[in-house]
Amino acid sequence: MVLIEPKLRIEHATKTYATKTGHVRALEDFSIDVDEGELVCILGPSGCGKTTLLWALSGLHALTSGRILLDGTPVEGPRPAEIGVIFQEANLLPWRNLRQNIEFPFEIKKRRVDTARVDALLHDTGLEGFERSMPRELSGGMQQRASIVRALAQNPGVLLMDEPFGALDAFTRDEMNLLLMRLWSESGKTIVFVTHNISEAIFLADRVVVMTPRPGRLAHVYEIDLARPRTVEMTFEPGFIELVQDMKRTVETGGRAVLEVE
């Protein structure tokens, strides 16, 4: 039997924050593996430690205990060559225009801007002609597309996305989800996508990992066998809606109901 090492391995991740009112346990004994090229959605209610988990994955936070392995080596700090992070809302720098925002990581890394790649991505995401616009002149969807281009221009193997479309309206969100899936299927990247939106999670993911409310623990993992390429129409089918309802129960009960059924 050939053992294929997972791209990302999270082992017993636990994170406790020291706050003024005492310790807050945000994440408790959380373990999953993510395979290369997989799109995994992490689903949970607000404040369940999803962002904490993502920041730990990106090396922005140290875990209190447990560890995270990327390609077999522990993540102990930012890994800019291998990981790209896409943040809540677009997180563009408001004093830079779109082009300068996309070139920001190149500046930080002191590398020459890969103009051909940036241009291709701008074309691909329909941002051509807006290079000189300031972030506040762009719509929410365009800002988030710019932040995706900013991350993809670095060509990281892993994309970590922290509720990137949470602030967008439903129509723009669908559009962004379709764009993301297209970019993902073309690039074969490993994506960990954090969301509190159940249908978004099912729509995008190969696997949906449901977390419990604080402290964030693993409640259940759903394999999503929806055919690809996926369309928005699929989200209206009975099977999809059943899955949404089932997942909603899991989120509400913190996984206990599912465990009882099994």
Added chain:
Amino acid sequence: MTRVPSELRDEIPSFDTKVAGDRGPIDWTGLTSFRTAKSALEIGSIVALFAVVFFGLELVLRWTNTPTYVFPKPIAVVRTLANEFTGVYAHHLWVTMYEFLSGYAIGSAVGLLLAALITQKPFAEKVIAPYVLIMVTTPMIAFVPFLRLKMGFGSWPLIIAVALAAGPMVMINSATGFRRTDLAKIALARSYGASTLQIFRKIRFPLALPMIIVGFMVGSIFGLLTAVGGEMVAASEAGGLGERLVYYSSLARMDEFGAVILIIAALGVSIYVLFYFVGKRWASWEA
């Protein structure tokens, strides 16, 4: 392997959405209404109002036969200014500008540097804060006679007074700017492997820049005030615009007095307009 960025380590990730994108606390368009005056009617009205006040004053003063030592006539003041600018006033303008610019450069540089340093250490900030407050609220003109006594009749006493007046203003405003840390933007830069210096240069400084510019503007106004006021209290041998004000008023030479007032007013307005354009160029993203 890089370490986990320390400033992000033990706080629950939160996102200050106010800083991103939308209008910030400073509205540069409010600095001067001239730029916002769009139509010819608006601009025409501004000019017309000036003409009404200027010539109206002239007419009233003529009709009432007011002597010059009571109130100078506007036309005579402008004529005096035009005739004697290169001969008399240019020298005094230069003296005041020299004191103002030297003191301002020293004060604002030190103020900016201190603001950048102390905001890195909350403890240092707490210790220094009351002293900065005292410096901001104490009129530095009060020290000019003392400095004059200690340092003689050169320009240094006034340069120091201007620096002491402008520096704390630059400092408190810049410190406010540097305190505006946006965790999400720092996290963004860190995720691309940014160093602490890069975070400062590419995130913290641009984020603070609008407030720094406000600090420089307020500081320059306080600096000019202190330069002119200090000259009125105890000028150097070279004179200066403030010294001229005292001299002309003591001799009741009100045309010349008025001309000096016009120069000082023009100086103040120029500084204001300068910072308006600086703000538009470097901090328009917040307006």
